[in-house]
Amino acid sequence: MVPALVATEFKPWILLESENLKVSSRFLADFFPPNTQPDFLLLVAKEAWRTIAIATAGTFLALLLAIPLTLISTRVLSISSLSGRVHHLPFVVRQLVRWILIIIRSVPELIWALVFVRVVGLGPAAGVLAIGLTYAGMLGKVYTEILESGDHHVSTNLMRNGSSRLQAFFYGVLPQNLTELTSYTVYRWECAIRASAVLGFVGAGGLGQQLDNSMRMFNGGEVATILIVFMLLVGLADLLSAWLRKILQ
Amino acid sequence: MAQKDPAMNNPQANPWFRWNCSVCWVTLGIVLLTILSFWTLDLQLERLFSVDSAKRMGRFLGELLSPDVRAVFLHKLWIASVETLAMSAVGTVLAAFCGLLLAIPASKSHSNDPAHWRFLSRLLLNGLRSIPELVWAALILISAGLGPFAGTLALALHTTGVLGRLFSESIENAPQAPAHALRVQGASESQVFLYATLPTIIPQLMSYSLYRWENNIRAAAVLGVVGGGGLGQMLAFHMGLFQMQETSSILIAMILLVVLVDTVSYTARRLMSR
Numbered sequence: 001m002v003p004a005l006v007a008t009e010f011k012p013w014i015l016l017e018s019e020n021l022k023v024s025s026r027f028l029a030d031f032f033p034p035n036t037q038p039d040f041l042l043l044v045a046k047e048a049w050r051t052i053a054i055a056t057a058g059t060f061l062a063l064l065l066a067i068p069l070t071l072i073s074t075r076v077l078s079i080s081s082l083s084g085r086v087h088h089l090p091f092v093v094r095q096l097v098r099w100i101l102i103i104i105r106s107v108p109e110l111i112w113a114l115v116f117v118r119v120v121g122l123g124p125a126a127g128v129l130a131i132g133l134t135y136a137g138m139l140g141k142v143y144t145e146i147l148e149s150g151d152h153h154v155s156t157n158l159m160r161n162g163s164s165r166l167q168a169f170f171y172g173v174l175p176q177n178l179t180e181l182t183s184y185t186v187y188r189w190e191c192a193i194r195a196s197a198v199l200g201f202v203g204a205g206g207l208g209q210q211l212d213n214s215m216r217m218f219n220g221g222e223v224a225t226i227l228i229v230f231m232l233l234v235g236l237a238d239l240l241s242a243w244l245r246k247i248l249q
Numbered sequence: 250m251a252q253k254d255p256a257m258n259n260p261q262a263n264p265w266f267r268w269n270c271s272v273c274w275v276t277l278g279i280v281l282l283t284i285l286s287f288w289t290l291d292l293q294l295e296r297l298f299s300v301d302s303a304k305r306m307g308r309f310l311g312e313l314l315s316p317d318v319r320a321v322f323l324h325k326l327w328i329a330s331v332e333t334l335a336m337s338a339v340g341t342v343l344a345a346f347c348g349l350l351l352a353i354p355a356s357k358s359h360s361n362d363p364a365h366w367r368f369l370s371r372l373l374l375n376g377l378r379s380i381p382e383l384v385w386a387a388l389i390l391i392s393a394g395l396g397p398f399a400g401t402l403a404l405a406l407h408t409t410g411v412l413g414r415l416f417s418e419s420i421e422n423a424p425q426a427p428a429h430a431l432r433v434q435g436a437s438e439s440q441v442f443l444y445a446t447l448p449t450i451i452p453q454l455m456s457y458s459l460y461r462w463e464n465n466i467r468a469a470a471v472l473g474v475v476g477g478g479g480l481g482q483m484l485a486f487h488m489g490l491f492q493m494q495e496t497s498s499i500l501i502a503m504i505l506l507v508v509l510v511d512t513v514s515y516t517a518r519r520l521m522s523r
Contacts, residue, residue, distance in 0.1 A: 111500070
């Protein structure tokens with residue numbers, strides 16, 4: 001534990017140095033009252049909507065990417081495995097897609113956003129792409145697991161009797177797994193809202209960007225308002241997603 | 250919903266939309282939300298899919314494929330990775346400790362427990378939890394300055410909220426019999442907690458903390474982007490200077506760290522569940 005404390009420069013007393021204490025207490029005192037000027041509130045509301053929009057568009061993009069990747073990587077729809085072992089080429093393709101999914105989801109969305117800000121410039125497009133890519137990795141992995149953990153009798157039977165893989169998917173695999181797939185997607189949308197609120201720190205638009213601006217100007221009142229809106233937004237997404245998942249059951 | 254649906258018995262009468270079908274309304278709402286999102290965001294898709302942007306993307310990917318592998322730089326990278334690991338470990342330990350301290354007043358341990366502080370400590374835990382690590386880091390920078398210490402504190406604060414809530418649920422769901430046995434013998438509340446409740450829930454607390462630690466390693470790698478130390482700070486620095494070879498090495502180090510942690514925890518869980 002001691003080397004870890006050294007490595008993290010763990011010196012709690014610097015929080016209590018008079019200089020630091022003065023700056024932080026002034027900043028905290030500024031929090032009350034929160035800024036409630038109408039034009040500022042309007043700005044925050046606009047940024048909050050942008051946060052939701054980035055999360056929604058990102059999740060949609062992730063869905064578009066994840067569906068084909070899942071269809072390729074799931075073993076359930078393998079025709080060659082019907083007669084014993086999977087053939088070499090499909091096996092290699094499946095492993096390749098699985099590795100791509102692992103790589104795109106192991107880079108955190110914030111890092112992807114940082115990269116995309118470089119490529120497509122500042123703004124919401126970077127946030128949408130970042131969420132789309134990371135969440136495609138997560139959705140693809142979990143979708144594959146859901147499909148493979150289900151009952152395969154129907155789809156195998158369909159394929160044995162000459163139906164195509166897509167037919168087996170739509171009539172054999174999808175109906176029994178649809179609720180589970182949807183509820184996981186809704187849960188991911190909720191996570192995307194949390195993520196997109198933060199992505200603004202690297203310039204990808206939304207509440208985070210406004211928070212970053214206010215923090216740079218040491219404007220405690222504005223920071224307090226944004227933090228409150230932020231907590232409300234996350235709480236609301238939480239409730240909505242729980243309700244949606246209950247309805248879909 | 251399918252059971253209540255009369256049209257299910259008659260496959261011929263299966264319209265796309267019915268007024269009394271909540272799933273139809275939800276689906277419509279999701280479709281509308283998605284369309285509105287794309288419409289209002291001004292994504293400049295034509296710029297995104299232009300030749301120019303494709304060229305930039307290609308050049309960027311090309312640069313990413315040539316990582317910097319000089320020994321001096323790799324040494325710096327190693328130090329930053331260790332710093333990231335240390336941040337996550339210290340942050341999680343601190344959070345487990347503070348989380349337990351807050352979880353005790355936040356839980357109603359037996360039916361006669363008045364639990365006066367339950368509401369307030371739950372409110373505090375929820376507040377700590379609903380602000381992400383990254384926002385905490387940006388706030389703490391003001392009083393703790395740049396560096397891994399700010400990142401560690403940020404991780405500790407957010408994780409305290411998460412663990413505190415999980416811990417208080419474990420305390421409330423703990424088997425009552427041992428605690429009751431001690432209580433009727435006249436043991437004080439602190440004795441009951443230390444000798445009856447805590448021993449029964451320790452395995453659960455440990456597994457929650459380990460799970461959060463795994464999460465915190467990912468988070469620690471990112472916190473540096475706002476100035477919280479570790480691999481993220483290095484990444485933000487080199488990317489800001491457009492030093493793509495260094496950036497590429499850091500990204501690879503991050504992926505390796507995350508994959509390593511995932512593999513270790515997956516294996517550990519498989520071994521434990523056997």
